[in-house]
Amino acid sequence: MRHLSACHEGTVATISVDTLRAALARRDGRSAASRARTAAALNSFLTWAVRHDLLVANPLVKLDRVQVPEPAPRGVTRAAIDAILATIPRDQLRDQLLFRMLAETGLRISEALQLEVDDLDLTPDDEHLHVLGKRGQRRTVLLDAPQLVRLLRRYLKAMQARHGPLFRPLKNGDGLLLQYQTLQERWARYCATAGVVCTLHQLRHSHATALVQAGVSLATIRKRLGHKHIQTTLRYAEQSDTAADAELRARRRHQR
Structure with missing residues (x-):
């Protein structure tokens, strides 16, 4: 969650789409799988916040999902x-x-x-x-x-x-x-x-x-x-x- 805290100083209720976009941008340059894991962690936290009435809605749903390429098939010799x-x-x-x-x-x-x-x-x-x-x-x-x-x-x-x-x-x-x-x-x-x-x-x-x-x-x-x-x-x-x-x-x- 350090990527979120680095981009947001307010309360959970004020987390916005722009905040999340900035947090995810900090992972640019990493692999798609790494960025997808970051997005999944944010989603889990935001879903928890909505469930506990700390947030009205999960703003992450408004962002495109990170596309993780399917791994190349692996054969054997x-x-x-x-x-x-x-x-x-x-x-x-x-x-x-x-x-x-x-x-x-x-x-x-x-x-x-x-x-x-x-x-x-x-x-x-x-x-x-x-x-x-x-x-x-x-x-x-x-x-x-x-x-x-x-x-x-x-x-x-x-x-x-x-x-x-x-x-x-x-x-x-x-x-x-x-x-x-x-x-x-x-x-x-x-x-x-x-x-x-x-x-x-x-x-x-x-x-x-x-x-x-x-x-x-x-x-x-x-x-x-x-x-x-x-x-x-x-x-x-x-x-x-x-x-x-x-x-x-x-x-x-x-x-x-």
Whole structure:
């Protein structure tokens, strides 16, 4: 509250919009998160003052809220992901496929769990998934990782199902969807075994980041991930100098 007291010598009842504007201006130059915390502290105090009849109304509501940028998505390294996948026993074919699919395609967890066998197009060298995304939007996702495709074919052969959910509970799972909680628990177990801290959603972030670093266009990444707005995809677009240079060199070679 020192920022408020430095700008106001009167009683609580005389705190005005201008007073608050001056108090917040003292935080200019600090991060948006820091300024937002200051505003939140002022708001708590002013709300308390109104509740105790020390102030008629909270003048802070007349000022624009401090906009805190959403933090950039955080992924994990490919080496860390591979270390986790390596801990999955060979006889746990479903888990091997599901977690590798999340890592290699960037699917949302809900999208993977909703996949049906009929959503697969296994045309040789052109394998795809037909994915039901947010807001009922459908998109096609290329399966361009050979190891993933081989694992998928093995899984389908072992499962011996032509229709219904692709990923099912291990016991009495015919026609039933695998539950999100079960998936989370099994992933956490594999992460603990590998000694790696990684959430399932970070697999999606890591995939998007890898695509950016490989020079894939934002339009293509947006379509693959099923983003409604390009601004969402732009959060991944802080390319490294190496990735940017590689894209420019490739374009120059193409023009020759």
